[in-house]
Amino acid sequence: MTTILIVDDDHHIVTIVSEYLIQAGYKTMTAKDGMEALQQLKRTSCQLVIVDVMMPYMNGYELTKEIRQNYDIPIILLTAKGQISDKEIGFKSGTDDYLVKPFEPKELLFRIEALLRRYNQSEDKSIIKIGNTIINKASYEVQVNEKTLLLPLKEFDLLYHLMSHPMQAFSREQLITYIWGLDFAGDDRTVDVHIKRLRERFANVSKDFSIKTIRGVGYMLEVRKS
Structure with missing residues (x-):
């Protein structure tokens, strides 16, 4: 943190x-x-x-x-x-x-x-690995064991940001700023929708992490112990 x-x-x-x-x-x-x-x-x-x-x-x-x-x-x-x-x-x-x-x-x-x-930004963070899950910012691919996933752009950016800061809670407003930018005209429910989609995609694919709801704050990527 x-x-x-x-x-x-x-x-x-x-x-x-x-x-x-x-x-x-x-x-x-x-x-x-x-x-x-x-x-x-x-x-x-x-x-x-x-x-x-x-x-x-x-x-x-x-x-x-x-x-x-x-x-x-x-x-x-x-x-x-x-x-x-x-x-x-x-x-x-x-x-x-x-x-x-x-x-x-x-x-x-x-x-x-x-x-x-x-x-x-000077640090090489293009590839992040958590357990058997690897996310590659250069190729915009997510690999889990031998399986390669191609996510929609905003889902990828959201997952990449959360995996870059495991065990750190972010408010919806922060995630909107990071992923969609300050000029985003929508509301923070957009974050909820994208989090739900990520949870559904990885529920039966990876046991390396889970995206937790932090009550009164927002969301956090929790690394599961093997």
Whole structure:
């Protein structure tokens, strides 16, 4: 599961952001200042850091420099300052993105997803294997044992995304964004229909995984133990 570190001395902001990200399927860690954040990073790995600029002991710019020197993970700076000079300092410190308070949690989520895709795109993930099930993004084929399946495009993309993130829950809204895009004019029932079709296709074909409904969240691909 993708872990995100939230660093902010404002407990209210930390709580709101953390709860929103947890609902979106992420695991969160929190720190109230830069020193605590560096200690957290030494103890536990994470895939992205959200950093407030105005903090005691070590401000967000200084923390960003420290993280950038030691870790290859994306960073988003949060600040109440929107002047171009402040953004310049932030980007020179090494941040990947910059969000001005107050902000919509949904916008933060979109930025997080974009950064995670950008950092992961250098990895060769064209072929993913779970048990005896292999999905190949290059050929758009799914192989289960000796059998090859050709799925409709959106079903393939949905399965590929879920297999790329096993044991991670995604909301319907997230899946719509990933598979159909932000301009999709339909509703999230489309996701339910495609999930149902995938379940029916693989029910008697593969015992390597199942697509679980996570109540109040959405869906997750669960890897079955052999």
